[in-house]
Structure formats: C-alpha cells, structure tokens
Amino acid sequence: MEKIISIANLNYTYPDAKQAAINDLSLDIYKNEWISIVGKNGSGKSTLTKLIDGLIEADSGTISVAGQIINEDNIWEARKKIGIIFQNPDHQFVGATVEDDVAFGLENQGMPREQMVKEIDRALELVKMSDFKKRDPQSLSGGQKQRVAIAGVLATKPQIIIMDESTSMLDPDGRKTVLNLVQQLRKEQDLTIISITHDIEETELSQRIVVLNTGKIVKDGKPVEIYDLGTDLRKYGLEEPFSSKLMSTLRDTVKLPEGYLSEEELEQQLWKLHSNM
Structure with missing residues (x-):
C-alpha cells in the first residue's frame, strides 16, 4: 500500500504548557484509506490536525505528505493536497450564495473564471447540491450546509480530506447522510479520509481507528478490534x-x-x- 502521510517521532508542546500535546508520535496513513483518530478532549487530536496541515510547526520530528517532508519552503504546496471540513460549516461560509462559497478556495488559487464555473458545477453535482447554487447558505439545513462545505473542499481537488468533528453538530440522520456521502466520494475520487472525532459511533465506515491519549497512540487497529475493547474504551474517555x-x-x-x-x-x-x- 502507498503511504500518503508519514509521521515520524513528532513532538509538540504549546507555549507555557507543562505537558506535551503530541509526544513522540509516529503514524503512517495510506492512500485511499479512511482512518479515524479518536480520543477525549485534550488527547492531541486537534493539535495533530494543525501539525499535518502546517498551521503550527512541530518542535521535533517529521511529517511527509505524498512523499515530501513538509518544511517552510514547500508548506503551501503540501497544503494544496489537503482539504479540511470543520465542525461548524458556518465558519467556512464567506459568500452571499452557495456558488460564491464553493468558489472561495478556487479564487485563492487564482483559477480563471471560465474554469472556475466548471469546477463549481462539478463539485456541487458530486454532493447533490446543484439546485441550491443561487441560495443563501444561511437558509440551508445543517446537513445541506455541511454538503456545501464538502463541495468547497472538493472543488480544490485535494488528495486528503480531514474531517475535524465535522458531523458532531448534525442530527443522526444528517450525520449518516454526510458520512455515507464522504464514503462514496472516497471511493469515486480516490481520496484519503482522516476523521477526527471523540464519538466512537462516527467511526463505523472507517478502515482503521487510532486512539490517542495524552498525545500518544495507545491503540491502532481495525474498527472491530477497537470496539471489542468494550468498557476499556472508557479509560480513554470514549463511550463504547x-x-x-x-x-x-x-x-x-x-x-x-x-x-x-x-x-x-x-x-x-x-x-x-x-x-x-
């Protein structure tokens, strides 16, 4: 299997913190894999996301994306390969219409207008939101907003999508719809999905689950192996x-x-x- 992300001996401590947020962490993530990274608040999940996306710089250790070790010179190139879907889609909306929002990332890339229109249509078609192109994003339901946020990420054609607690604000039906959509897109678009969550119920579609605790990987296995821990999951602040x-x-x-x-x-x-x- 081809590695898409390779993390080696990563360490990070926030300024003035007494304890490391990420502690000598090593992890390989493979192309087209759906991996869920779970743990209670403070386990290091969000810090790891920021390190992978280059929003913060590790104290030591390396992160490779698509075979290239991230550094100051190539961070922007590496970021183009990664799209993030956040917990609250409202935080990603900047335009007056759905198509304006999907266009935002493409405008930042300096894409010509004619090509941009095609990419917006393609992305909205993928998430079944073409009919909502001219709508105000704030008039949409929570699930529809999240699908528009996904379209905005897909439009930039990333290889990796990080879902940062991105279904936690949805009701069970909306959550299931979004997760099934992401699973379908992973297969069709050959995407790698990294799902960051504290909710074990959101991990059923993943192929591998990594459990973090105090910045370290304490478990790494197939979903059935992690679920078999049963009540032991509570040690890591997780519900069975x-x-x-x-x-x-x-x-x-x-x-x-x-x-x-x-x-x-x-x-x-x-x-x-x-x-x-």
Missing part, C-alpha cells in the same frame, strides 16, 4: 458503541456470537433467534 452496550446487556439472557457486532449484524442475529423460537 451502542450495539456493544446492548450486547453486554443481552448476553445474560440470549446466546450471541463472540466479539463485536454492528447494529445491523446484531439486528440480524436477534431476528434469527426470534424466528427459531
């Missing part, structure tokens, strides 16, 4: 998935397979047991 809690409750009275089951798998098992009664 709803289906894990339900399985723990049901195991006293119902025979269930060992290991983690998703909500859909658990539902199938319960139907099977019910039909055999």
Whole structure:
C-alpha cells in the first residue's frame, strides 16, 4: 500500500504548557484509506490536525505528505493536497450564495473564471447540491450546509480530506447522510479520509481507528478490534458503541456470537433467534 502521510517521532508542546500535546508520535496513513483518530478532549487530536496541515510547526520530528517532508519552503504546496471540513460549516461560509462559497478556495488559487464555473458545477453535482447554487447558505439545513462545505473542499481537488468533528453538530440522520456521502466520494475520487472525532459511533465506515491519549497512540487497529475493547474504551474517555452496550446487556439472557457486532449484524442475529423460537 502507498503511504500518503508519514509521521515520524513528532513532538509538540504549546507555549507555557507543562505537558506535551503530541509526544513522540509516529503514524503512517495510506492512500485511499479512511482512518479515524479518536480520543477525549485534550488527547492531541486537534493539535495533530494543525501539525499535518502546517498551521503550527512541530518542535521535533517529521511529517511527509505524498512523499515530501513538509518544511517552510514547500508548506503551501503540501497544503494544496489537503482539504479540511470543520465542525461548524458556518465558519467556512464567506459568500452571499452557495456558488460564491464553493468558489472561495478556487479564487485563492487564482483559477480563471471560465474554469472556475466548471469546477463549481462539478463539485456541487458530486454532493447533490446543484439546485441550491443561487441560495443563501444561511437558509440551508445543517446537513445541506455541511454538503456545501464538502463541495468547497472538493472543488480544490485535494488528495486528503480531514474531517475535524465535522458531523458532531448534525442530527443522526444528517450525520449518516454526510458520512455515507464522504464514503462514496472516497471511493469515486480516490481520496484519503482522516476523521477526527471523540464519538466512537462516527467511526463505523472507517478502515482503521487510532486512539490517542495524552498525545500518544495507545491503540491502532481495525474498527472491530477497537470496539471489542468494550468498557476499556472508557479509560480513554470514549463511550463504547451502542450495539456493544446492548450486547453486554443481552448476553445474560440470549446466546450471541463472540466479539463485536454492528447494529445491523446484531439486528440480524436477534431476528434469527426470534424466528427459531
């Protein structure tokens, strides 16, 4: 597998802080991978995002993006490969219409107007928001706003998208819609997705989960391996998935397979047991 980001022995301490925010952290992220980085507040998730995007500079260690070690000379080139979708889409809106907002990143790149119009249309089509092109972003629902924010990122054609708690303000249906959309786009556009979250329920579509605690990686594995930690997740300030809690409750009275089951798998098992009664 091809590495898209390679982090080696990274350290960062905020000015006047007594404890390192990132502590000798090493991590490889692969092309087209969906990786979720989880942990409680203060675990180092947001700091790691800022370091990857070059918003802050590490005290020591290296970060390579697409095979190139980030430094002062190439940081702007590296940033073009990365798009960030933030928690609150309102913070990304600067234009009077949806198309103005999607155009913002392209204008910063100095793209000619004729080409820009094509890229805006392409990005809005990808997120199924073409009909809203002339609308005021503030008139949209939370899920629609987040889709416009995604379009703004897609328009600049990044290789990597960082989702920084970007579904935490949505209701469960809106969250599911956005996550499924990102999964579809990852496959179609050959994107790498880095999802930063404190909510374990948001990690089901990822291929790998990295658990951070006090700036260090304490667990790194496939979702099923992390979910199997069950109540041990609480040590890292994380809730165990709803289906894990339900399985723990049901195991006293119902025979269930060992290991983690998703909500859909658990539902199938319960139907099977019910039909055999």
